[in-house]
Amino acid sequence: MGYDEMADLDFHRGEVSAMQWALSQAGAPLDAENVLDVGGGGGGHSGFLAALARRVTTADLVDPNVSYGGEFLRLLKEKYARHGVELDLAKVEFQRANAMDLPYKDGLFDLVVSFNAFEHIPDPNKALREALRVTRPGGHLYITFDPIWTADTGSHFANFVPEPWAHLVMDADSFAEAMMCAGALAGQGIRHHCARFAHAWHRCQGQGGYLRADDRAEGAGQVHHHDF
Numbered sequence: 001m002g003y004d005e006m007a008d009l010d011f012h013r014g015e016v017s018a019m020q021w022a023l024s025q026a027g028a029p030l031d032a033e034n035v036l037d038v039g040g041g042g043g044g045h046s047g048f049l050a051a052l053a054r055r056v057t058t059a060d061l062v063d064p065n066v067s068y069g070g071e072f073l074r075l076l077k078e079k080y081a082r083h084g085v086e087l088d089l090a091k092v093e094f095q096r097a098n099a100m101d102l103p104y105k106d107g108l109f110d111l112v113v114s115f116n117a118f119e120h121i122p123d124p125n126k127a128l129r130e131a132l133r134v135t136r137p138g139g140h141l142y143i144t145f146d147p148i149w150t151a152d153t154g155s156h157f158a159n160f161v162p163e164p165w166a167h168l169v170m171d172a173d174s175f176a177e178a179m180m181c182a183g184a185l186a187g188q189g190i191r192h193h194c195a196r197f198a199h200a201w202h203r204c205q206g207q208g209g210y211l212r213a214d215d216r217a218e219g220a221g222q223v224h225h226h227d228f
């Protein structure tokens, strides 16, 4: 089974809708002036976020402008257009940045979001403090992520290899072999299959949380969890 672009975009659209629902439950406005997407990767949420905001900055360790030889923004716009979404490139910006040391001044953003990135960040507490720092007082922070990588359930491939911590204790070859024994598609390349699987299917729903910037006094680790 190859990459399904429409399913991928629909998935990201659904995640932004879930975010809007959570923010509405928090009494937050559903539009924002200035949004930061931490660990936003290849911009799967940018088009949907840009429809709600004046400006969307995506900060990720990987700069997609480099990965796609300078063609990234054009390709992203075309991708969204193929599915009826008009992406205004004047509203979006992709920057290389480390979530644990964001290059932005305090309180710059009205809304800071992060989808499925925190489980990959070595010090998620530090990243949370940084996300809070750059959220303006009274602004909002929305973070959703799978179990962190070092948890027993932290593998993105538990559907194939269900043993807890298997992704940490097995070496790469043994893990790939276990994946293939469980039905992963060796013909397409195990890495490709794993990547697609991680990005499209194996989300642990119900891990989302929001935090009003006013709640800082409670401490950066205090995120209100809601099932959705």
Ligand SMILES: C[S@@+](CC[C@H](N)C(=O)[O-])C[C@H]1O[C@@H](n2cnc3c(N)ncnc32)[C@H](O)[C@@H]1O
Pocket: 038, 039, 040, 041, 042, 044, 045, 059, 060, 061, 062, 097, 098, 099, 100, 114, 115, 116, 117, 118, 120, 121, 122
């Ligand atoms: C599973 S991808 C999610 C991408 C996107 N948010 C999505 O849901 O499609 C995780 C992303 O986190 C980024 N990432 C990991 N560690 C990071 C860090 N310390 N700072 C910024 N981005 C990071 C990775 O480069 C990757 O793009």
